[in-house]
Amino acid sequence: MTPPDIDVAWTRACDGLGLPRGATLAVDEASVLLKYLVAEGAAIPSQIPQGCAVHRARAVLRQLIEAGLAGMDGALPAAACRSVERALREDGLYGERILDLAVADLVSEPMAPEVCIAIDSWEELPADGSSWHHAIVFHTAPLVTHEIYPLAADACVHDARQSGPYFRVLGVHGDWIGDGHARRVLFFDASRDRFLEASLIDPVRLDSAQFLALGERQMERHRGWSSSLSCQLLNPWSAAAAADDKQGLRRKWQSAGLEIPAGILLPPGDRANAHAFLHGVEEIVIKPNQGTEGNRVLYLRGEDDDAPDRLDVQLTACWEWGDVLLEHRRDGVGWRDPDTGRIHSLALRFNVAHDGNRHRAESGYAHIGADPQHPACRGAGGTSLPIATVVNSLVCRADVGSVEFHDRDLDRLRELAETAVAAHDHIALAGLDLVLDTDGTGGVTPVLLELNPRPAGLAHSRFLPGAGEGRGEAGVSLTMWDGISQRRHATANQAIGV
Incomplete structure (x- = not known):
């Protein structure tokens, strides 16, 4: 690494740790310095082989291990440099964790504080008063x-x-x-x-x-x-497995009178029924029955010339994970970006937690698709925004007319999310996804999609009105902790025969 590279990484490390620029770092803070050294090197394509972020970062880390930490005397004390060099050579986990941190910097904006990794083991976890x-x-x-x-x-x-x-x-x-x-x-x-x-x-x-x-x-x-x-x-395996089964969830929700897209479940190889379904509706959604977070999801229009071929390719990919679910596309409401005027597909995520007595939809965010023809998920090039940001710019995808959304609509969606999660047993925290369709009168009809027992994107979540501190601040759930406490007390009472 050259002195300019070290200076940039050192500055970023000090800024990230809230230290004065030029401060000497402690040995556990070296992980932050190394993270930025690797990330900065991997971000310069001319200096390392081409490839994905992990491949590039690994190449830079290997160079760093071979070259040593010469030139970092100002950033790290000599003893710390020796400890870090030893850890990089001898502790494979330490090197892998540095790689993880560097990759995170390459692929995402920072949404959490820095990670300081101890080189030597601690005797025990230091007490902090928690129980x-x-x-x-x-x-x-x-x-x-x-x-x-x-x-x-x-x-x-x-x-x-x-x-x-x-x-x-x-x-x-x-x-x-x-x-x-x-x-x-x-x-x-x-x-x-x-x-x-x-x-x-x-x-x-x-x-x-x-x-x-x-x-x-x-x-x-x-x-x-x-x-x-x-x-x-929280969400034991049996409950999570049932939630992962989209077709099983559809049956539960349909029995409860909740709105879901029409669809069929196809075992591997059933291409005939898949093509019949494609030709029977205007647009369809193809997804693995047990996929999650938008993985291997595709929208298709039956009238497109290449739709049958694309359907076959997607079926082959999805069948690697088991049965495939085909559904009518029901996200008739999209989002118009006020800055660009462009229309995007839209789905809403509600984080629903159990407080020990009932389920509560406390937070969420909006999935925004790259355009109207791609699924609203980050895996398909989408992004995430606060729900409050998008509900004032809803449009009908078919005619681009404005769609009204009122406070009572948000209340209705929260109640629906709570009802949908409550229809499933033993769920303590889940992400409930739904889309909005037009109701024919300028308003919205919510349509349930899926339940995620291992919800992702929590850093994008904002508390909904009346939850958290009531300011729409970042957060997921406060009542989930009440639920854990209540179950703990119930278990303790059972143990002593109360």
Whole structure:
């Protein structure tokens, strides 16, 4: 690395950690410096091989390990440099975690504080006055703090209202768990406004856990890692598996009289019924029955000349994951960007939590598609915006006429989200997705799509009116923590025979 590269990374590290520029970094803060060194190097295509962000970052990290940390005397004390060089050479996990942090910087805007990684193991998790360890069990590490941070912040607010602290939220990779304990943890230190990560000589017992950011094999990982935990599980495997079954959910919602798109479930190889369905409606949606977060979802218009061929290609891809669900496309309402005038597809995500007595839709955000013909999800090039930002610019996709949306409509959507989640058993926190169709009178008709027992995009969530502090601030759920507390007390009472 050249001196200019080091200076840029050093400046970014100091800014991210809230330190004066030019401050000497501690050994655990070296992970932030290394993150930016790797990210800055990987962002210059002429200096490293072409490829995806992970490939480029890995090449830069390899160069850094081979070259050593010469020239960083100002940023790190000599002893810290030696410790970091040793960790990079000998501790594969330390290097992989630096890679995760660098990739996160390359692919996303920062939406959580920096991560400081301890090189040497701690004897135990330092006490902070909390009495309950809640684990966020994850697999996909680069952006996991974007999911942990809002939940940890919510727990802090909840505990302050309860004269806490009470809950401590710990990020725990599934491979860090053994016998119901975590031997390595990632957690938010509110007093220093940063995440800390360390291995523990004395593993910490987990009191409750939920599963997020599990990657493409998330259902398999959820099932496997659940078996290693004996604590209170939010969305246990059986409940999550039922929620992952879109066709099963459709039957439940239809029986409850809730609006869903018409559709059919196709086993692998049933192309004849797929093509018949395509030719019977104007637009269809193809999706894996057990996919999630928009993975392998495609919109098709039956009148397009290439629609049959594209359908066959998509069916082949989706059947790799099992049965395929074909539905009528029902998102008749889109969003017009006030700045560009362009129309985009739209879906709404409501985060619904159980407070120990009932489900409450406390927060959410809007999925915005890249254009009207692509699904409203980040995986298809979309983005996320606050619900309050989009509901004043709704349009009918067919004729681009304005669609009215009032406060009572938001209340109606929240009630629908709560009813839809309540139709499913043992769900403590889930993301409920719905789209809006036109009702023929200039208003909206909500149509349910799916339920996500491992909701993603939590950093984009904003509290809805009347929830949180009532300011539309960032957050996911405060009542979820009430639900955990109530289940804890119920379990304790059962144990003593009350």
